[in-house]
Amino acid sequence: SPYLLRSRPNPRHFPPTRHASLQVSAMRVAVLSLGGEQRAALTAEPSWGLHEVLAAVREQHAATQGLHVQIFHGVSKLADGSSLADIGVAEDSQLTMVASPPSQFVTASSDKTAKLWNMESGECLCIFQGHAEPVLYAALSPDGQEVLTASSDETAKIWSTASGAWLRTFTGHEDWVRSAVFSLDGQEVLTASDDQTAKLWNSASCECLRTYEGHRGCVLSAVFSPHGQEVLTASEDGTAKLWSKVSGECLRTFAEHGDWVRSAGFSEDGQEVLTASEDGTAKLWSTESGVCMRTFEDRGGGCMLFAMFSR
Numbered sequence: 001s002p003y004l005l006r007s008r009p010n011p012r013h014f015p016p017t018r019h020a021s022l023q024v025s026a027m028r029v030a031v032l033s034l035g036g037e038q039r040a041a042l043t044a045e046p047s048w049g050l051h052e053v054l055a056a057v058r059e060q061h062a063a064t065q066g067l068h069v070q071i072f073h074g075v076s077k078l079a080d081g082s083s084l085a086d087i088g089v090a091e092d093s094q095l096t097m098v099a100s101p102p103s104q105f106v107t108a109s110s111d112k113t114a115k116l117w118n119m120e121s122g123e124c125l126c127i128f129q130g131h132a133e134p135v136l137y138a139a140l141s142p143d144g145q146e147v148l149t150a151s152s153d154e155t156a157k158i159w160s161t162a163s164g165a166w167l168r169t170f171t172g173h174e175d176w177v178r179s180a181v182f183s184l185d186g187q188e189v190l191t192a193s194d195d196q197t198a199k200l201w202n203s204a205s206c207e208c209l210r211t212y213e214g215h216r217g218c219v220l221s222a223v224f225s226p227h228g229q230e231v232l233t234a235s236e237d238g239t240a241k242l243w244s245k246v247s248g249e250c251l252r253t254f255a256e257h258g259d260w261v262r263s264a265g266f267s268e269d270g271q272e273v274l275t276a277s278e279d280g281t282a283k284l285w286s287t288e289s290g291v292c293m294r295t296f297e298d299r300g301g302g303c304m305l306f307a308m309f310s311r
Contacts, residue, residue: 027084027091046085050078057097070142072096075184075227079268096185098142104161106147108138114149116161126164130157137179142186150180156191158203170201172208179221184228192222198233200245210248214241221263226270234264240275242287252290256283263306276307 029042040060044053054069071078073095076087089095103119114135116126128138133153140147146167147159156170156177170180175194182189182203189201198219200210212222217237224231230251231243240261242252254264259279266273266287273285282296282304298304 027089027093029095044084046089047083049083050080053078053084069097069099072098072184075229077226077268098184099144104140104144106138106140108135108149110134112151114138114147114159116147116164126161128157128159128164128166130159130166131155136176139181141182142184146186148180148182148189150177150191152176154193156180156189156201158189168203168206170199170206170208172199173197175218178219181223183224188224190222190224190231192219192233194218196235198222198231198243200231210245212241212243212248212250214250215239217260220260223265225266226268230270232264232266232273234261234275236260238277238279240264240273240285242273242290252287254283254285254290254292256292257281259303262304263308265308267309272309274307274309276304278303278305280304282307 026043026045029044040057042056044056050071053071073087073089073093078084078087104125105117105119107115107117112131112134114128115124117124128147128149131149131151131153133151135149135151137150138147145161147161148156150156154173154175154177157166158168159166170189170191173191173193173195177191177193179192180189187203189203190198191201192198196215196217196219198212199208201208212231212233215233215235215237217235219233219235221234222231229245231245232240234240238255238257238259238261240254241250243250254273254275257275257277257279259277261275261277264273264275271287273287274282276282280298280301280303283292284294285292
């Protein structure tokens with residue numbers, strides 16, 4: 001399960017690091033579960049990177065061994081090559097550690113099911129049954145405890161990875177639900193539908209919080225921005241659109257493709273958008289200006305169905 005890291009100041013000082021302009025001091029870091037139980041008590045330097053943080057946690061809490069772990073300060077990720085200071089960690093900061101099984105993945109199938117698999121053994125661990133039509137998309141929650149599915153039965157559903165039990169259903173779309181994804185913290189769900197809308201939901205209550213309307217064709221995918229404040233959609237109307245997550249306002253339209261836009265995604269820092277289209281091209285855009293910076297053409301004449309940035 002995920003853990004919450006709360007930073008507290010420590011009066012002990014360390015020699016200056018490359019952050020010469022900062023006063024460098026150690027921080028007492030309590031590693032807590034989301035339920036408030038302490039798992040580890042660390043003394044961390046601002047210069048610590050992901051490796052140091054995880055190594056210190058695992059010395060005291062072996063349950064994190066073998067898990068895929070990501071560390072965040074707000075919406076900033078502690079990536080390889082960056083430090084706690086780089087992502088703005090200061091006294092009384094709060095960090096979130098999301099841990100999930102690295103050896104599991106989910107699949108969606110036309111047989112109306114989704115399945116959870118062990119990547120190493122190839123064993124099917126769980127079958128999620130309950131949709132009335134084919135399952136078009138499936139995703140694991142950030143903590144690996146739930147699976148989210150999207151179906152042509154016009155619903156999205158959440159399931160327990162431990163038992164395979166159905167937990168909740170999102171109803172409100174009027175056509176196929178093409179994709180469904182969790183927000184970074186798992187508190188929200190974003191769906192894309194052939195009814196020409198995308199919807200934002202509370203993942204616990206299934207309440208629809210916002211509907212994004214403006215496309216003139218099916219919405220084929222929808223994703224959150226890395227900072228969690230924007231939504232990006234791709235549509236068969238030949239465009240991708242950037243929306244304010246909170247207000248629902250369309251902030252920008254990316255409109256130089258000549259056919260369906262099958263997918264649209266953000267770069268890791270959110271500064272660029274990459275789209276793939278049935279016109280046989282992928283395009284790289286500036287998120288801020290909406291300007292197309294580069295076009296990648298499939299000269300073999302095929303349709304571009306998906307494009308993504310490396311991580």
